[in-house]
Amino acid sequence: MLVNGEMWIRGPIGTGAEARVTLAGCRTALVIVPTLTAGTRLLDIVPLLESDHRVQVVFTVPHTTDQWPGVEEFVRARHGLLMPWAQAVHHTFDLVLAASHRHLEQIRGPVLLVGHGAGTMKSYLYSRKAETPALPATGLDRELLTYRGRILPSALALATEEEREALGSLCPEALPVAVVAGDICLDRMIDGGRFREHYRRALGVKPRRRLVTISSTWSTDSVFGRVPGLCKAILDALPATRYSVAAVLHPNVWTVHGRRQVTAWLSDCVEAGLRLIPPDHGWQATMVASDWVIGDHGSTTAYAAAIGCPVTMAAEPGDRLRPGSIADLVREAAPTLEAGPLPAQEEAAIRRRERLSAVIGAAISSRPGQAAGILRSAMYRLLGLPEPECPPMVPPLPVPLPVEE
Structure with a gap:
């Protein structure tokens, strides 16, 4: 069937599915995978239920x-069963x-909503989309969590008790569906410490060498946006x-x-030895393998700091950051x-780590080591x-696979 230009799949749900399925x-x-960022976070969670013979997992973009x-x-590269959006909204x-x-608001069924970065807030x-003066944006605002008077998530996973308190002020009607679950990404990275040497070998880091990782979020305020030549400068x-x-x-x-x-x-940096990590091939493991991270206000830098990696800031957006936020x-x-010798700056980062x-x-998690269990129960x-x-x-964690020359 072709609807809105999309061919519907003959999958395990919908009309006639009982004649197609084996289980x-x-x-x-x-x-729901609207962005690559959301997709990578959801892949931290999907393994908690997809091996259950009572559950069929499907993806949609x-x-x-x-x-x-x-x-x-x-999604296709991860071999998920991809259902067209036009079909998903009819089921x-x-x-x-x-x-x-x-x-x-377009999807039918009980929703578990989790954050896609360090912290839900x-x-x-202000929102990146705000072109004029606007109210501060938190990620827990009523306009994001409700639609025509109804709460969109049936379960809202929060990372910390502080976020639950903030929700009580910003959208108190969502408190009954809130659950403080911690941060499964952080838990996986901490657990990944036992594979640190394996990840370093995968990155080609020889024994007794130190791995320095440049971590950049997106936007013109990021490390890569402000200092695009930093990778080459560090290599040199x-x-x-x-x-x-x-x-x-x-x-x-x-x-x-x-x-x-x-x-x-x-x-030119890759040719000179830079390990450039694609977004879907091992950023978490790379942070676990690192000895020093030079980063910015993005979640990746925050996760590196949380697992005990020395961090130095190379860019930040000034007064655009929310006071008290993780960044x-x-x-x-x-x-x-x-400007100046890098080894001395690395030592300064080590002293503060x-x-x-x-x-x-x-700040990232009030339930360290517990996210998997709490989320699975929900x-x-x-x-x-x-x-x-x-x-x-x-x-x-997936083994890092750097871009080849």
């Missing part, structure tokens, strides 16, 4: 007039997993006999500019990159199924 009676869970490129390719699901507020004081300044250098760029850098263009911009805390506690890790770790409650007796199984 009958499954509850259906829909994973919203088709609108404003679509991020490359998202369908991302009622037993569970909907989302890491973005976008399009939730935004680090920018550090002796290759003692240091290896990697770069992790926000998924939106890749999706907006295109993989070919980003790779071309950094081709603001990183800015306050981490040293700033300056213990305090930085404690502050940022607490999903099975919405599915209306008894939770498996075995502990939740979370796979190790």
Whole structure:
């Protein structure tokens, strides 16, 4: 069937599905992937239920007039069963997993909404889309969580108790569906510490060498936006006999500019030894493998700080940061990159890392090590199924696969 220009799939749900399936009676869970950022976060969560024979997981990429490129390719590369958006909005699901507020009002079924970065609340004081003076944006605002008077998520996963308190002021009607779950991405990165040497070998970091990673979010305020030559400068300044250098760029850098263009911009660095990490191939493991991160106000830098990696700030958006946000805390506690010898600045970051890790770790999660269990319980409650007796199984972080020359 062709609807709105999309060919519907003959999948495990919908009219006639009972004649097509091999495993009958499954509850259906829909994973909404509007952006690559949301997709990578949801892939932290999907393994908590997809091995259950009672559950069928399907993916969909919203088709609108404003679509991020490359998202369908991302889902297909992970071999998820991809359902056209026009078909998804005509079906009622037993569970909907989302890491973005976008399009939730169009989908039918109980929604579990999680954040897609460090913390549920935004680090920018105002929305990036605000072209005129606007009210501060938090990520927990009523206009994001409600539609025509109804609460969109059936379960709203928060990272900290502070976020629950903020929700009580910003959208108190959503408090009954809120659950403080912690941060599954941080939990996976901390657990990944046991594979640190494996990740370093995958990155080609030789023994006794130190790995320096440049971490950039997106936008003109980011490291890559403000200092596009930083990777080359770091490569030139550090002796290759003692240091290896990697770069992790926000998924939106890749999706907006295109993989070919980003790779071309950094081709001289890659030729000089830079480990350029694609957005879907191991940024978390790269942070675990790092000895020093030079970053900005993005979530990746915050996660590095939280797991105990020394951090130095190379860019930040000034008064555009929300006071008290995670990015603001990183800015306050981490040293700033300056002109001068890098080894001395690395030592300064090392001296501050213990305090930085404690502050940022607490700001990212109030339930350290517990996110998988809390989120799985919430999903099975919405599915209306008894939770498996075995502990939740979370796979190790993907091994980093740098872009080749």
